[in-house]
Amino acid sequence: MSCQIDYQAPADLLAGRVILVTGAGDGIGRAAALAYARHGATVILLGRTIAKLEKVYDEIEAAGGPQPAIFPLNFEGATLKDYQDMAETLDKEFGRLDGLLHNAGLLGRLTPFEQYNPELWEQVMQVNFNGPIWMTQALLPLLKASQDASVIFTSSSVGRKGRAYWGAYAVSKFATEGFVEVLAEEVEHLGSLRVNSLNPGATRTQMRKTAYPAENPDTLRTPNEIIPTYLWLMGPESRGHNGERFDAQPPRT
Numbered sequence: 001m002s003c004q005i006d007y008q009a010p011a012d013l014l015a016g017r018v019i020l021v022t023g024a025g026d027g028i029g030r031a032a033a034l035a036y037a038r039h040g041a042t043v044i045l046l047g048r049t050i051a052k053l054e055k056v057y058d059e060i061e062a063a064g065g066p067q068p069a070i071f072p073l074n075f076e077g078a079t080l081k082d083y084q085d086m087a088e089t090l091d092k093e094f095g096r097l098d099g100l101l102h103n104a105g106l107l108g109r110l111t112p113f114e115q116y117n118p119e120l121w122e123q124v125m126q127v128n129f130n131g132p133i134w135m136t137q138a139l140l141p142l143l144k145a146s147q148d149a150s151v152i153f154t155s156s157s158v159g160r161k162g163r164a165y166w167g168a169y170a171v172s173k174f175a176t177e178g179f180v181e182v183l184a185e186e187v188e189h190l191g192s193l194r195v196n197s198l199n200p201g202a203t204r205t206q207m208r209k210t211a212y213p214a215e216n217p218d219t220l221r222t223p224n225e226i227i228p229t230y231l232w233l234m235g236p237e238s239r240g241h242n243g244e245r246f247d248a249q250p251p252r253t
């Protein structure tokens, strides 16, 4: 699906909406959380490093955005009970959820499959796929309680076409794409809930630097530059798009 890179979001695009962003302390998640708050959303900042989440919280407050909330969670150790408890807390606080950006991710190691460490494989699958889908299951009643809810799963180009050495990372993103299709069909009849996948494309973050250490970061788009698609897909103008694959930037030449 073509990207919405030139989308100009109105200032009040997300006013009154409650949006949860995973991996909100750094990289693309941080930029998305700040942009959602700037456009009026009450943002729940989820992540594993509290100090980073607190910085984002302070930035939102300093900019005069709606008061955010911090939800510390590490997908590696989180249990089904943690997700249920989380849903109960959000239900008490907000009564519904209008947006969920699954952004937290782990690269693992780029290595031939022959040498891939099985524990690392499990870890990557846990953070990139298993954790997020069980969290989604727990949050579904809250998403259904919204009149217009958008769930975005973050994919990758290696989750759409396999690439040597990308191991569990690529497989976790393929699984994510498949899951989006399954869940999207299940919620289609509701009309009020959409589930889509979004490939940010090469973006200047720590993860990209780890994957391509020799690359000049100045050749890459910054997280802020790819945010228009994140805004469009979270906002009401993307209503009706369900089970689709989006890109946040054109393919690199």
Ligand SMILES: NC(=O)c1ccc[n+]([C@@H]2O[C@H](COP(=O)([O-])OP(=O)(O)OC[C@H]3O[C@@H](n4cnc5c(N)ncnc54)[C@H](OP(=O)(O)O)[C@@H]3O)[C@@H](O)[C@H]2O)c1
Residues within 6 Å of the ligand: 022, 023, 024, 025, 026, 027, 028, 029, 046, 047, 048, 049, 052, 073, 074, 075, 076, 102, 103, 104, 105, 106, 127, 154, 155, 156, 157, 199, 200, 201, 202, 203, 204, 205, 206, 207, 208
């Ligand atoms: N950058 C790219 O070029 C690119 C391209 C394609 C797809 N993506 C995808 O885009 C998403 C964001 O990536 P990024 O480049 O912004 O990466 P990043 O800078 O490394 O940020 C990843 C975020 O995920 C969080 N996270 C990692 N493990 C976690 C865990 N166990 N529990 C909770 N949170 C955890 C990190 O928290 P900490 O800060 O506490 O470590 C961080 O906030 C990922 O899903 C990635 O696969 C990125």
